[in-house]
Amino acid sequence: MKDSEWLRIALGDLLGKFTIEEVCEQLTLLAEVILQDIVDESLAEVGKKYGKPSLPFAILGLGKIGGGEMTFGSDLDLIFVMDDTCPNDSTEKHDDPISPVEYFTDVSSRVIKRLKEPTNFGILYDIDTRLRPYGSKGILVISLTQLKDYYEHTADIWEKMALMKARVVAENGTFTANLQETIKNLSFYCLVSTEDVQRSEDIRMKMVRQTNSNNLKKSEGGMAELEYAVRWWQHMKVKQCPQLATPSVIKALNILNELYPEQSQQWTFLKETFDIYIKILNRHRLFTGIRSSTLSEQTLQFLPHLLPEMDLSPSPIEFLNNTKNKVHQFYVKTLQTVEQWLKENP
Numbered sequence: 191m192k193d194s195e196w197l198r199i200a201l202g203d204l205l206g207k208f209t210i211e212e213v214c215e216q217l218t219l220l221a222e223v224i225l226q227d228i229v230d231e232s233l234a235e236v237g238k239k240y241g242k243p244s245l246p247f248a249i250l251g252l253g254k255i256g257g258g259e260m261t262f263g264s265d266l267d268l269i270f271v272m273d274d275t276c277p278n279d280s281t282e283k284h285d286d287p288i289s290p291v292e293y294f295t296d297v298s299s300r301v302i303k304r305l306k307e308p309t310n311f312g313i314l315y316d317i318d319t320r321l322r323p324y325g326s327k328g329i330l331v332i333s334l335t336q337l338k339d340y341y342e343h344t345a346d347i348w349e350k351m352a353l354m355k356a357r358v359v360a361e362n363g364t365f366t367a368n369l370q371e372t373i374k375n376l377s378f379y380c381l382v383s384t385e386d387v388q389r390s391e392d393i394r395m396k397m398v399r400q401t402n403s404n405n406l407k408k409s410e411g412g413m414a415e416l417e418y419a420v421r422w423w424q425h426m427k428v429k430q431c432p433q434l435a436t437p438s439v440i441k442a443l444n445i446l447n448e449l450y451p452e453q454s455q456q457w458t459f460l461k462e463t464f465d466i467y468i469k470i471l472n473r474h475r476l477f478t479g480i481r482s483s484t485l486s487e488q489t490l491q492f493l494p495h496l497l498p499e500m501d502l503s504p505s506p507i508e509f510l511n512n513t514k515n516k517v518h519q520f521y522v523k524t525l526q527t528v529e530q531w532l533k534e535n536p
Contacts, residue, residue, distance in 0.1 A: 217260040232300035246273040246363025256355040263481035265316035270298040274333035341376040347386040353377035407483035411514025419524040
């Protein structure tokens with residue numbers, strides 16, 4: 191199913207039948223349908239061994255799937271969560287009893303294995319679970335109580351900003367509303383200090399130094415920097431406009447444009463640039479078959495042919511450099527705005 195759907199979406203993109211937002215939405219929906227199907231199968235398999243689970247269970251998607259802005263070749267950033275706030279904290283009675291953590295770890299491990307299992311057509315999706323509390327050193331499945339405790343007392347600022355792009359993408363039980371509200375409060379409404387801003391900037395600069403300048407995601411002025419800037423604006427203005435508590439960069443920019451029409455030119459530039467970055471990544475990955483966000487010299491030279499509908503003058507390299515310079519300038523101004531906002535709102 192995935193390959194035929196990818197082909198349909200890719201043709202719709204190449205033939206101009208879908209906007210870039212529609213491409214992202216369809217790729218995201220495809221991933222969610224596949225993920226939920228595998229979750230249901232895994233729960234059924236584990237249920238045969240240990241009985242039905244008594245606790246609700248959900249999977250948080252972060253990054254591109256969380257924002258509903260998946261590209262061709264996007265991996266899935268996932269956090270597995272169980273609701274330990276329910277009165278009953280044990281699975282259905284069975285000959286071979288098992289704790290809820292063990293139960294859902296079995297389920298989650300099966301989900302990951304199924305998604306990454308090699309087939310004649312490659313794997314379904316690459317999975318990254320390192321954004322969970324304590325990263326690769328933490329347990330695979332965490333409880334809602336543990337999630338709240340970690341983000342309230344331990345998480346670094348970059349982890350809270352990453353959580354701003356989280357939403358429930360698969361579930362078992364009535365857990366979504368409670369979990370969604372929890373992550374919104376832990377991320378969009380968390381307290382921020384000037385030290386947090388500097389620490390976030392230190393992390394960004396380290397990422398840039400370690401990245402190839404042709405990497406469209408992590409290089410200076412790339413997609414990550416654009417998203418960082420938008421998240422800071424969301425954090426500053428979410429109390430004024432609760433609708434800004436959205437994991438979608440595109441939706442956030444549309445809302446900011448409505449809130450501050452006098453700055454319409456900059457919001458429009460950022461939205462168009464975000465669309466351009468995604469479109470370039472999509473064509474690059476379809477053309478090369480490589481999931482990397484780093485554009486090779488061959489891809490850069492061939493970009494005008496991959497994107498005939500776009501004006502990349504005077505040259506693809508100069509076009510991208512000019513665009514990234516403008517994004518970086520906006521990012522720097524945003525940090526200055528954040529620092530001023532913190533002084534005025536101690």
